[in-house]
Amino acid sequence: EPEVTQTPSHQVTQMGQEVILRCVPISNHLYFYWYRQILGQKVEFLVSFYNNEISEKSEIFDDQFSVERPDGSNFTLKIRSTKLEDSAMYFCASSEASRLARGEQYFGPGTRLTVT
Amino acid sequence: AQSVTQPDIHITVSEGASLELRCNYSYGATPYLFWYVQSPGQGLQLLLKYFSGDTLVQGIKGFEAEFKRSQSSFNLRKPSVHWSDAAEYFCAVGQNTGTASKLTFGTGTRLQVTL
Numbered sequence: 760e761p762e763v764t765q766t767p768s769h770q771v772t773q774m775g776q777e778v779i780l781r782c783v784p785i786s787n788h789l790y791f792y793w794y795r796q797i798l799g800q801k802v803e804f805l806v807s808f809y810n811n812e813i814s815e816k817s818e819i820f821d822d823q824f825s826v827e828r829p830d831g832s833n834f835t836l837k838i839r840s841t842k843l844e845d846s847a848m849y850f851c852a853s854s855e856a857s858r859l860a861r862g863e864q865y866f867g868p869g870t871r872l873t874v875t
Numbered sequence: 876a877q878s879v880t881q882p883d884i885h886i887t888v889s890e891g892a893s894l895e896l897r898c899n900y901s902y903g904a905t906p907y908l909f910w911y912v913q914s915p916g917q918g919l920q921l922l923l924k925y926f927s928g929d930t931l932v933q934g935i936k937g938f939e940a941e942f943k944r945s946q947s948s949f950n951l952r953k954p955s956v957h958w959s960d961a962a963e964y965f966c967a968v969g970q971n972t973g974t975a976s977k978l979t980f981g982t983g984t985r986l987q988v989t990l
Binding site: 762763765768790792794799800801802803804807808809810814815850852854857858859860863864865866867868869 | 879907909911916917918919920921924926965967969970971972973974975976977978979980981982983
């Protein structure tokens with residue numbers, strides 16, 4: 760069964776450093792998402808992406824964050840200057856369709872980001 | 876704004892016992908509702924979903940959930956729990972937004988199964 764993959768599984772970085780989290784969505788999917796879960800808190804929507812553009816972003820997704828589909832398979836989340844409060848599990852997801860009734864979101868296993 | 880509440884942070888049941896995980900949502904229109912499960916080291920796997928129609932929906936691994944509009948609930952049930960069901964369970968409400976969609980999750984319920 761096709762699946763969403765994410766690398767690395769765990770990333771440790773120092774405050775102020777840039778990090779790039781990588782995701783390979785399911786191959787025929789066109790809609791891509793990032794969510795995050797701070798330890799002990801809810802999974803929160805960050806951003807959705809379609810046709811090389813951001814479709815929607817949450818208030819969490821400020822200028823420190825960016826997303827990119829650099830080639831035909833990868834989807835990345837970049838944090839330019841990490842803060843301690845960026846420590847979280849980051850989930851990538853993809854879907855075949857924009858409407859939930861026509862395509863559910865499939866999630867990857869997550870990347871645990873630890874900022875020290 | 877939509878929101879999801881899972882009142883139980885941690886539940887322990889014996890193998891073979893029945894299970895019910897609670898989920899309450901807040902959403903203005905007819906909601907898209909989901910239950911996801913996360914096993915250690917794994918991604919969020921969809922168990923079942925409700926969009927419309929029959930309010931009792933069947934999912935994978937023997938799970939079912941019932942949508943009750945009057946109670947704004949979408950509780951997950953399983954008649955007989957197996958040790959392999961030990962995991963974290965997330966309820967979510969979905970919203971179509973422009974050219975995409977987004978999910979709002981609850982805080983999750985961690986299920987422990989005793990033998």
